[in-house]
Structure formats: C-alpha cells, structure tokens
Amino acid sequence: MPLFQRKNQTTLVVVRGAPSVEERQNVSVGEIADSPSIPSGMWEKCANCGSIVYNEDLLRTNKVCPGCGYHFRLSALKRLELTADEGTLNIFNAELRGGDPLGFPGYAEKVEKMRAATGLDEAIVTAEAQIGGYDCVLAAMDSNFMMASMGYAVGEKFVQAAEKALSKRVPLVVFTASGGARMQEGMVSLMQMAKASGAVSELNAAGVPYIVVLTDPTTGGVTASFAMLGDITLAEPGALVGFAGRRVIEQTTKTSLPPGFQSAEFLLEKGFIDAIVPRNELREALIRLLAFHKGVRP
Amino acid sequence: MSAWDRVLAARDPKRPTAKYYIDQAFDGFFELHGDRLFADDPAIVGGLAWLNGVAVTVIGQEKGVTPREKTLRRFGSPNPEGYRKALRLMEQAEKFNRPVINLVDTQGAYCGVGAEERGQGRAIADNLMRMMALRVPTITVILGEGGSGGALALAVSDRVAILENAVYSILSPEGFASILWKDASRAQEAAETMKLTAGELKALGVVDAVIMEPGGDAKNNPQAAAEAVKAYIAKELETLGKLSVEELVQARRAKFRAMGR
Ligand SMILES: [Zn+2]
Numbered sequence: 001m002p003l004f005q006r007k008n009q010t011t012l013v014v015v016r017g018a019p020s021v022e023e024r025q026n027v028s029v030g031e032i033a034d035s036p037s038i039p040s041g042m043w044e045k046c047a048n049c050g051s052i053v054y055n056e057d058l059l060r061t062n063k064v065c066p067g068c069g070y071h072f073r074l075s076a077l078k079r080l081e082l083t084a085d086e087g088t089l090n091i092f093n094a095e096l097r098g099g100d101p102l103g104f105p106g107y108a109e110k111v112e113k114m115r116a117a118t119g120l121d122e123a124i125v126t127a128e129a130q131i132g133g134y135d136c137v138l139a140a141m142d143s144n145f146m147m148a149s150m151g152y153a154v155g156e157k158f159v160q161a162a163e164k165a166l167s168k169r170v171p172l173v174v175f176t177a178s179g180g181a182r183m184q185e186g187m188v189s190l191m192q193m194a195k196a197s198g199a200v201s202e203l204n205a206a207g208v209p210y211i212v213v214l215t216d217p218t219t220g221g222v223t224a225s226f227a228m229l230g231d232i233t234l235a236e237p238g239a240l241v242g243f244a245g246r247r248v249i250e251q252t253t254k255t256s257l258p259p260g261f262q263s264a265e266f267l268l269e270k271g272f273i274d275a276i277v278p279r280n281e282l283r284e285a286l287i288r289l290l291a292f293h294k295g296v297r298p
Numbered sequence: 299m300s301a302w303d304r305v306l307a308a309r310d311p312k313r314p315t316a317k318y319y320i321d322q323a324f325d326g327f328f329e330l331h332g333d334r335l336f337a338d339d340p341a342i343v344g345g346l347a348w349l350n351g352v353a354v355t356v357i358g359q360e361k362g363v364t365p366r367e368k369t370l371r372r373f374g375s376p377n378p379e380g381y382r383k384a385l386r387l388m389e390q391a392e393k394f395n396r397p398v399i400n401l402v403d404t405q406g407a408y409c410g411v412g413a414e415e416r417g418q419g420r421a422i423a424d425n426l427m428r429m430m431a432l433r434v435p436t437i438t439v440i441l442g443e444g445g446s447g448g449a450l451a452l453a454v455s456d457r458v459a460i461l462e463n464a465v466y467s468i469l470s471p472e473g474f475a476s477i478l479w480k481d482a483s484r485a486q487e488a489a490e491t492m493k494l495t496a497g498e499l500k501a502l503g504v505v506d507a508v509i510m511e512p513g514g515d516a517k518n519n520p521q522a523a524a525e526a527v528k529a530y531i532a533k534e535l536e537t538l539g540k541l542s543v544e545e546l547v548q549a550r551r552a553k554f555r556a557m558g559r
Pocket of ligand 1: 046047048049050051065066067068069
C-alpha cells in the first residue's frame, strides 16, 4: 500500500516502515560520508515503496515518489531554484572553502573529488533571493557533498548568511541536511556549532526572522546547533531528524527503537517542529510565513 | 605522554571528578536541582557557591565515584533536562549578576530514546546560543573528558581552560577510527591525529589556557589540582570583572567567531 498517498492518514502511520538513514545506505550516520547519489541511469528505486521511478517523472515531481509520496533527497541548487522567485537568485560565497586543520590523510583529495562530482565547493549554498517578492537570505545544504557534514566552510557560510540577513534586515531561510560534524576537521568542526548558534542569537536580538526547513537527514552537530534554533521550524514529510545516530542509541540503551523514531512526524508529535509541509507546497508555505513578518520588524 | 596516554588519564576512574573540585575549590556549595520542565538530571550538578568571597553559580558534569553513583549519573552523560537545568542556573546567574563557572567532564551527551524524545539537539543548541550572549562572566574548565557537543554545551565561555591531561574532542578516538577508518581498534592512532590534547587545543585556539596538574596527574595530588583550578578561576574572574557587559559579550562573540580561521 502506498504510504504517503492519502493526506488524512495519521502521521505516524505514514512514516512506519520508512527506512532510517542507515538502512537506506547501510552505514551509520557519521559514515554516510562520501558517495554522491547522483542518478546515473534512467530510473531510481524508491527507498520507501520499492517501486521503480523514472527520472523524467522525478523531474516533474521534484523528486517526490509519484506512488507513495516519499521525498528523495534534493540537491542544494535544485532546492534554491524551487524556492526562489525566478531570476532573483544571487549566490554568494560560492568559492569559500575550509582548511585541513588536522592534516588528515586523504581529506584534501576527498574534498576535491566531491567538488568534481557535485560542482559545488562545499556542502552549503547561500544566496540572496526573493521568495514571493520578499527579500531574504536563503541557504540550502547538500547531502551529496560529504553528507553535508559541517566543517569550517559550512559553519562560516552559514554565519556569513546570517550576518547578511542581519545587516540587510531580511529573513534568513535555511534548508538543513547533515550527517553531523565533519570529523576530518576535528575540533574546528565542533567550534562551528558555537559560532553558528551565536549568529542566530544576534538575529534574535535584532528581531530578524529565522526560518528553518528540516530535510532528510538532519543529524548530529547541525541538529544540536542552528537547525533547532528557528523562530519557525518546518520539515519535509518523513525526514530523519535527530541528534544521535540510531545505531549508537541502540548500542547505548540495548533497546530497539520505536517505529518512526526521529522522523519529522515524531518531532512534530514531541513538540519540536511547527509543521510538516510536503516539498511541493513549501514555497507557498514560506511565502505565507514571510508575509506575516512583512520582511522584517522595522 | 602520548595523546592516547592522556585519553587514558582523562578516563582514569581514580581521576577527581567535578564534585570533588566543587567541594575543594569553592565554599558553601548549595546544590540547586531540576530544570522546572521535566526532571532533575543527576549527570549535571549545579548550584551556588563562594569563590574567594565572590558568589558564583557553579555547574559541573559529574561522572560519579561509586559504581552505584556512576550508574545513577549515567557516567556524566547528560540528558536534555541536564542541559536545561544548567541553562536555568546560568540565566539565574545572569539575573543576579553572578559569574558562571562550568566544569566539563563527559564522554558526551547521553544517547537514548528519551533524550531524543525530549530534544537533545534543541537542548544543546539552546545552551550554545544563550551562553554566547550571557551578560555575566563565564569560565569553563575541562577537567577530564570533553566529549563533543555534550561538552561544548557548557563551554561557550569567556575563558575555556583545560587541565593538562584532559582531552576535548569531536568524538571519542574509538568512534573517530570507526567512522573514518572503519576500524575502532585504531583508536590510539586516531588520538594522535585528532589534536585533542591540551597543548594541541591551545595551539588551535580552541582553549584559552592549560592548567598544569601538580605531580604530573591530578589523581596523584587532587588537592593541589583543585588549588590550581581555583587559582586560575580567581585570576580570570578578576580580569573579566574589569570589562563592561558589552565588552565582555563582544569579546566572547569575537573569540568564537574567529574559530578555525
Ligand atoms: Zn515510493
């Protein structure tokens, strides 16, 4: 039975059986490192219902399974394109890069490989844009790039996006996705959590709206920093959102996890997000929310 | 000492824990319990105390000493309610203009079903955000293990010091080796790579100071270690006390803003 087909199903039922990040990739969250999942053939297999979906259909639905409504992961550029008003997107800091503070063997090469594979310099893309005519700063993370783990470049680009929103006094809209910390950057990676959270506190103090859209998967240090600090927090259906990886929790507690654990629907039930919005209704939802804020408090 | 030796020293069950430092370096500790939302988390101990005659709020991650206590305190790995208790006490300190002293000793935030249900990520994020803007002086001392975001949630401070043999890392060396090399048995090699020792962290600018452990290891002379921690806190409180609130918060923001540059 297609799980996402009917809107009046209860949310937890919708998610039951949706595979976790690990199950989809057969590795733990931190490990989902590096393989770009860019489709090479004519079709992809839906991770939820198992049906074969043709790329031309995925293109039409913005990577939502036509059978069950499962949301495939979306690239950052596609996300920005779907969200911003046509012709208003102005990407900045595209070439901002991080370093190699541990001199970690193979890291620099791996990053180069990801750059070639994705066409991005790093795992977050930041832009000035209009959404429904409202000026904002828009950012999207890309799980194709080292599972959108947060190292210096991701932290710095997020903070510069927040600073731009602050100086222009326009809302900051961020689509999160992340496997967690960029392990290869060690403590420099951890410090990005403090830096990013600090940037949000400045938005708060100035009354600049900060809207977060959680997408699959958002975990670890990104969850424990800027992803959970939105004035308004939306999520895509079925997105995995949590702090600790499922396997770590199972090992620590020696219990098996309840169905739908760490799904967007679980977070809604527990009170940590405002609404679940399907991908193809997100732009409209953002426009309505931005209207309430009339751009920004004068 | 190799990095791995320090990992072992930091984890040594004989190493003095936060409660020992609270009792030795401070006077008249009055423990305050609970987050006012869900529960009291025994992994975090907090309350009021005197330091050289100055009223402070002191908060520590406590691993426990006896086996029974260790279990009760989940070896110092806090649940969301622990971080929320800490935040409640820090905001109370701000209200009454008391400095905040945080003592870090944890493998990391607790990984459990309840922790996720109650928003571990949100709890940590809230602490990071609020600590960055706290309008009183804040000092963190890393006593033993500084495990990732679970440690950072008490360490967005004006001064972050680390004991000579303590470690502070993105995750455990075992976890690092397991994720990056698919081989947890390479933990020693990971420890040497991760820049998790006091000296390396100071060089990276992640910590502001290294507090030497008299006798080469805090477990050999805990009393002297507590004195060294007390002396550091007293000296830095004096320095920070000379700044205006605006200067204080500005300097803190600037310090973290520059991390990794
Ligand atoms: Zn499907």
